[in-house]
Amino acid sequence: MKKILASILLVSLLQSCGRESMSEINTDPNSYYTTVPSTLVTYAEKQLTDYVTTPNVNINNFRLTMQYWQETTYLDESQYDFSTRNVANNVWLYLYVRTLKNLDQAKKLIKAYKPTAAEAATWPNTMRNQLAIVDLLQVYTYQILVDTHGDVPYKESLDIDMFPLPKYDSGKDIYADLIARTKTNIANLDASGKSFSSGEKIYNGNVAKWKKFGNSLLIKLGIALADSDPALAQSTIQAGITGGAIMSSADDCVLPYLTSPNYSQLYTNLVASNRTDYVAGRPFVNYLKNSSDPRIDQYFQKINGDYVGGAIGEKSPATVNSLPGTFAYVQTTPGILLNSTEIAFYIAEASARWGIGGDPATNYAAAVTASFKQWGKTTAEAATYLAAHPYDAANWKKSIGEQAWVAMYDQPLASFNFWRRLDFPVLLPATNAVAEAEGKVPVRLKYPVSEQSTNPGNYAAGSAAIGGDKLTTKVFWDKN
Known part of the structure; x- marks a missing residue:
């Protein structure tokens, strides 16, 4: 992993900077250490969103796995051959190197910043807000890694000098720490203060909206634990609901793509x-x-x-x-990281499981309606649809699972999680699927091939801990 991080980090950091920073880099080969943190945040947000939203077969194939799309010519990825293109290598490149490492560097620059006399009084508050926002992005990213692979490098993952060969941490332990980090970040966010004046492209530094994102992230983390740790799941979800989550499309966590060259x-x-x-x-x-x-x-x-x-x-x-x-x-179609439709379905599921957040049938209808409105349909159209497809309390996993599948059409990573947790919809494996799929639809992505050669000891230990580095090995929270 050190080779991946070391060889690509500099390029990633250089690419992260805007025109002003690029002029500095051209004259100072060490300026990537001293650039303003907002440029690193810009780059990390885009790389993270690019990964989550891309349909590129070299990077993210979950639209194919969830059977939203099918390939026209080359069938490898729809048949679950992710190894030939080393897909997992690119996942780690996007998430560990281009996202997490840049955010880690941004943290260091924020902490090292010396405020001007005019900034001195408000800087402590601003600094806490900036660090909390950056850390929430890291939490979101680590959750993707755990949900995709299972146990992954975590505590030792970003310090390549001290830990050139990072060990793999338990997915369960990572989740517990991510929840704790998220709660701390929410507590540190102060909407009366400032954060990033530029560079933060998702909410443009709006602290109140980042707080809603943090509470929504608690709900997302909590619902994943529904079958593996129901008590922690319920308390985490309730904290997110009570704190105030994303309940309106106006608060959706999306990256606004632009025209060439920064299109979707x-x-x-x-x-x-x-x-x-x-x-x-x-x-x-x-x-x-x-x-x-x-x-x-x-x-x-x-x-x-x-x-x-x-x-x-x-x-x-x-x-x-x-x-x-x-x-x-369309070039400017926004990239969705987390939105009100996804949260509405989590709340519907939580209410069906434990009565959290209100009446299950009402929450189910609200979630479906949110999806209709997201896609430009009317409340009346949603009502007609719901009359024909009402909530089934006796088989709520089917009701919510199938409707989440439909709603998460443009959010395939979230859809993959819903499917593994609820076991609906019923998906049949692809024709001529690769042998390592064992006649099933994959439930995880294997570790990068590069880990086997550069970090073999920890790769072997991590693989053994989850029951084998296979497409059919379930991540820790996938119990059914």
């Missing part, structure tokens, strides 16, 4: 690449059609007057299958 990763891979690699997945399209779901016209484009999906794991030409919706072909 969907546009990058569907338009700028000059390729047509993806069409609708048949199971998902058929579910939408059978449900008479009006969101289908936002999710996909008609082909020959109909919505058609390709068989999972089979070549599916764009000439006879539906392309993704037009939103994916």
